[in-house]
Amino acid sequence: MKKGNKYGVHRVIEPKGVLPQPANKIDNNMDEIYDNEILIDVQTLNIDSASFTQIEHQANGDKAKIAEIMLDIVAKQGKHRNPVTGSGGMLLGTVEKIGDALIGKTDLKVGDKIATLVSLSLTPLRIDKIKDIRSDIDQVDIDGKAILFESGIYAKIPADMPANLALSALDVAGAPAQTAKLVKPGDTVLIIGAGGKSGMLCCYEAKKRAGVTGKVIGLCHSEKSTKRLQDLGFCDYVFSADATQPVSVLEKIEELTGGQMCDVTINNVNITDTEMTSILCTKDTGVVYFFSMATSFTKAALGAEGVGSDVTMIVGNGYTRGHAEITLQLLRESDKLRKVFEELYA
Amino acid sequence: MTKGCRYGTHRVIEPKGTLPQPAHRLDNTMSVYDNEVLIEVSTLNIDSASYTQIKKACGKDPEKMKQMILSIVEERGKMQNPVTGSGGMLIGTVKEIGPSFPSHKLKVGDKIATLVSLSLTPLKIKQIKKLTPESDQVDVEAEAILFESGLFAVLPDDIPEKLALAALDVAGAPAQVDRLVTEGDIVCIIGGGGKSGILCCYQAMQNTGPSGKVIVVEFSKENAQRIIDLNLATDVIVADATNVMDVYNRVMAVTGGRGCDVTVNNVNVPSTEMTSILITKGQGCVYFFSMATSFTKAALGAEGVGKDINLIVGNGYAKGHADLTLNILRESKPVRELFEKLYL
Numbered sequence: 001m002k003k004g005n006k007y008g009v010h011r012v013i014e015p016k017g018v019l020p021q022p023a024n025k026i027d028n029n030m031d032e033i034y035d036n037e038i039l040i041d042v043q044t045l046n047i048d049s050a051s052f053t054q055i056e057h058q059a060n061g062d063k064a065k066i067a068e069i070m071l072d073i074v075a076k077q078g079k080h081r082n083p084v085t086g087s088g089g090m091l092l093g094t095v096e097k098i099g100d101a102l103i104g105k106t107d108l109k110v111g112d113k114i115a116t117l118v119s120l121s122l123t124p125l126r127i128d129k130i131k132d133i134r135s136d137i138d139q140v141d142i143d144g145k146a147i148l149f150e151s152g153i154y155a156k157i158p159a160d161m162p163a164n165l166a167l168s169a170l171d172v173a174g175a176p177a178q179t180a181k182l183v184k185p186g187d188t189v190l191i192i193g194a195g196g197k198s199g200m201l202c203c204y205e206a207k208k209r210a211g212v213t214g215k216v217i218g219l220c221h222s223e224k225s226t227k228r229l230q231d232l233g234f235c236d237y238v239f240s241a242d243a244t245q246p247v248s249v250l251e252k253i254e255e256l257t258g259g260q261m262c263d264v265t266i267n268n269v270n271i272t273d274t275e276m277t278s279i280l281c282t283k284d285t286g287v288v289y290f291f292s293m294a295t296s297f298t299k300a301a302l303g304a305e306g307v308g309s310d311v312t313m314i315v316g317n318g319y320t321r322g323h324a325e326i327t328l329q330l331l332r333e334s335d336k337l338r339k340v341f342e343e344l345y346a
Numbered sequence: 347m348t349k350g351c352r353y354g355t356h357r358v359i360e361p362k363g364t365l366p367q368p369a370h371r372l373d374n375t376m377s378v379y380d381n382e383v384l385i386e387v388s389t390l391n392i393d394s395a396s397y398t399q400i401k402k403a404c405g406k407d408p409e410k411m412k413q414m415i416l417s418i419v420e421e422r423g424k425m426q427n428p429v430t431g432s433g434g435m436l437i438g439t440v441k442e443i444g445p446s447f448p449s450h451k452l453k454v455g456d457k458i459a460t461l462v463s464l465s466l467t468p469l470k471i472k473q474i475k476k477l478t479p480e481s482d483q484v485d486v487e488a489e490a491i492l493f494e495s496g497l498f499a500v501l502p503d504d505i506p507e508k509l510a511l512a513a514l515d516v517a518g519a520p521a522q523v524d525r526l527v528t529e530g531d532i533v534c535i536i537g538g539g540g541k542s543g544i545l546c547c548y549q550a551m552q553n554t555g556p557s558g559k560v561i562v563v564e565f566s567k568e569n570a571q572r573i574i575d576l577n578l579a580t581d582v583i584v585a586d587a588t589n590v591m592d593v594y595n596r597v598m599a600v601t602g603g604r605g606c607d608v609t610v611n612n613v614n615v616p617s618t619e620m621t622s623i624l625i626t627k628g629q630g631c632v633y634f635f636s637m638a639t640s641f642t643k644a645a646l647g648a649e650g651v652g653k654d655i656n657l658i659v660g661n662g663y664a665k666g667h668a669d670l671t672l673n674i675l676r677e678s679k680p681v682r683e684l685f686e687k688l689y690l
Contacts, residue, residue, distance in 0.1 A: 007624075007651055009591060017589050017590065017591060017592075018590060018617075018620070019590055019620050019624075019647070019650070019651070020650070021620070021643070021646055021647055021650045022617060022620065022643060022647075085642070086640075086642040086643070086646070087642060087646060088646065117649075118649060118650050118652065119646045119649055119650050121646055121650070122646075122650045151651050151652050152652065153649075153652040174649065245363050246363075246364070246365055247351075247355055247363060247365075248363075273364075273368060276364075276365050276367070276368065280353075290641070290659070293641070293642055293645065293646075295641045296431075296641060297634070297637075297639045297640060297641040297644075297659060298430070298431040298432060298637055299367070299368060299431070300641075300659045301637065301659050301660050301661065301662065302367055302431070302432060302433065302463045302465050302466075302637075302662070303365070303367050303368075304659075304661045304662070304663060305461075305462060305463055305497075305518065305661060305662035305663045306365070306366070306367045306462050306463050306465070306466045306495075307353055307365070307495045308462065308495050308496065308497045308663055309661075309663065310661065310663055310664055310665050311661065312658065312661070313658065313659035313661060314656060314657060314658055314659070315634070315641060315644045315645050315648075315657035315658070315659060316645050317645065317648045317649060317653075317654070317655065317656070317657055318645065318646070318648070318649030319648060319649040319652055319653065319654055320654045321628075321654045
């Protein structure tokens with residue numbers, strides 16, 4: 001077996017010298033694996049929500065066209081990185097082969113069912129056939145193979161929940177885990193895009209951490225998601241608003257917090273132009289966590305300076321230690337959450 | 347006098363409902379609302395990414411560059427580069443203060459530098475008096491408006507105004523370094539030889555003390571030599587920051603494979619996110635000051651290599667940042683001399 005690089009640099013075709021994520025093309029030949037790679041027989045792709053929304057839009061919702069766009073992306077790049085959004089997603093599959101150098105080092109064995117927790121935007125992928133597209137949950141069943149690099153993170157699918165349920169939660173595992181780290185007892189927390197998948201997990205986790213002296217505010221868009229979040233009962237306040245309108249949201253948050261604003265704001269919406277809303281609703285000693293892949297770096301950086309806010313702004317890191325365990329545990333802890341996830345995403 | 351909004355939304359022409367920074371066009375009528383300050387502008391300090399873009403687009407021709415700046419301001423009512431999205435700052439004299447403006451320290455005739463971005467400052471240029479492609483300071487005859495939420499610094503007597511402006515332009519960077527870096531830290535400053543880089547290096551050396559390390563990664567040999575001469579770092583690496591594996595290997599060699607506690611990215615070229623992420627230790631922190639940073643590259647990049655680190659969006663404002671930065675020029679004679687040589 002050929003010796004591979006920890007980060008998968010050996011698979012990069014062009015441009016040379018970059019890592020697999022920013023590369024335009026990577027080698028997706030699966031006939032032979034490198035000594036530190038794991039070959040996965042793929043069952044389901046869980047496309048990143050921003051990416052799937054874009055593809056669906058481009059295809060006008062037509063499933064045959066969606067399949068064509070996806071096959072084209074993988075044919076050109078050797079991976080499923082959406083050329084417009086730059087984002088990927090994750091996958092569910094079974095371990096088929098383990099590289100020699102990893103034997104004894106990894107806790108995986110052939111036949112284990114795993115979800116990869118690194119982005120599809122850097123995962124070598126070959127699609128042989130697209131079997132089913134479930135547009136409402138961004139999941140696509142395929143016949144195909146993928147490679148997990150040595151630095152790649154993964155989670156074994158637990159025995160006590162269905163694979164698709166675990167996958168849909170693991171897909172956004174970073175968000176509730178970072179919420180757990182950020183929110184302290186007594187904090188006022190605003191979750192923007194609170195009615196979505198990662199939003200609901202964040203609300204639950206935020207309330208748990210903020211405690212009875214804290215306050216969790218959920219901002220949703222559609223009437224349906226607002227109602228759903230209200231019924232879940234995780235938040236102290238839930239309201240519906242357009243997050244791209246900073247001034248009206250600011251007024252609402254001033255009212256709800258008695259002019260104090262929020263200690264922590266977590267942005268989960270996958271639409272553009274919500275940076276200023278996040279900044280203005282946060283205390284100038286507070287923290288804004290941007291999980292949305294639609295965040296513009298310059299809008300955030302210049303925006304805070306522009307309004308003279310000393311807020312700390314963090315780029316959402318999809319990985320933090322123990323994130324898979326934290327997230328799966330939420331589904332075990334809360335029956336309500338698990339039920340909603342089963343209904344919506346599994 | 348009409349009552350204005352704290353954040354200046356009353357000046358937004360389109361699209362309605364946004365703030366001045368993301369707006370396409372601002373009302374640059376130069377009569378003040380009750381909470382605004384009118385400034386007679388003498389110099390614009392264009393953001394370095396913006397100026398580089400303008401210079402490139404105009405083939406370094408000063409006349410064309412003037413035209414381009416004038417047409418941006420004509421069209422948008424502010425000096426916000428449509429390609430880079432960035433602005434810069436200005437110096438001028440206070441001409442009129444609205445009665446509801448909250449700072450009572452400010453008076454008419456004061457010489458000030460605005461510390462908010464030009465990307466949201468209503469501006470009207472009568473003429474450009476002096477522009478050279480080499481310097482991003484452009485002398486103008488112009489007027490501008492400072493909003494109630496707008497930050498400013500009254501220029502000190504003991505530092506020439508252009509020198510103060512050059513330093514204040516990047517005041518956020520050393521102030522954030524001061525917060526992030528503690529004694530014994532291993533710090534890497536990518537793009538350490540540039541303007542904000544030099545100030546960051548100075549501050550990092552102060553904070554890490556003798557048990558820490560300050561590593562500079564710099565593209566230009568000349569800039570790197572300057573850092574060595576001024577003793578502003580413990581280690582200097584001349585390299586292309588977009589070449590991830592090269593920089594990674596060399597930083598690992600210097601740190602004994604440990605990587606850095608804090609990495610500060612100051613370079614204004616794209617695709618340096620992964621370099622910053624890989625050289626940083628797990629549980630460490632990357633501070634992105636570069637306006638060329640891509641949000642998705644940073645976010646997905648860290649996840650992709652399984653790194654549990656904090657990635658922070660550079661905030662140009664930190665409380666007390668103007669004083670901290672001007673104090674560096676007072677404290678360090680070599681830094682002051684260098685700034686005088688380079689930016690005056």
